Amino acid sequence: MSSALAISVLLFSMGIPSSQTESANEPPRGYVLWTPGRLATTIERLDRELEDKSLVFEAYGNYDGHSVYLVLRGKTSPAELHETEADLYVVRRGRATLVIGGELVDAKTQARKQQRGASIRGGYRTEIGPGDVIHIPVAVPHQLILPEGESFLYDLTKFDEEPLAQ
Secondary structure (H helix, E strand, O other): OOHHHHHHHHHHHHOOOHHHHHOOOOOOOOOOOOOHHHHHHHHHHHHHHHOOOOEEEEEEEEEOOEEEEEEEEOOOOOEEEEOOOEEEEEEEEOOEEEEEOOEEEOOEEEOOOEEEEOEEEOOEEEEEOOOOEEEEOOOOOEEEEOOOOOOEEEEEEEEOOOOOOO
């Protein structure tokens, strides 16, 4: 008996459908692995692209219900809130002051159910850095204030992200 036939007989006797075993060597649809080498290459590229920009980013992927990005900020972010999206930050490099809560000053409605403002009045301030994980709830103002001349690298997962314009 061939080894493939023997495995099929064994799996059949265990009650496992053969269709489940045929793709055992392939990852499930939607699975993504960013290896340390791929990340290092992407970070090096983002470092080169940043120059005097406010931010540059690479999308890990856009999935049903969430999107994941690698973000490099070079300047303080605008104060903002997302009416339908929650954010999760995982800080990789750099330090920043996170201002969260309070009220947007001079709020203006943006595309994709977002608001931006000049600053935040009455928000909670905390210092964040490498290894910190931060959850930003839906409809809560937030802003990252960077030290002059410093950059800030983080993974960003956006839950229930509004679709990008096509």
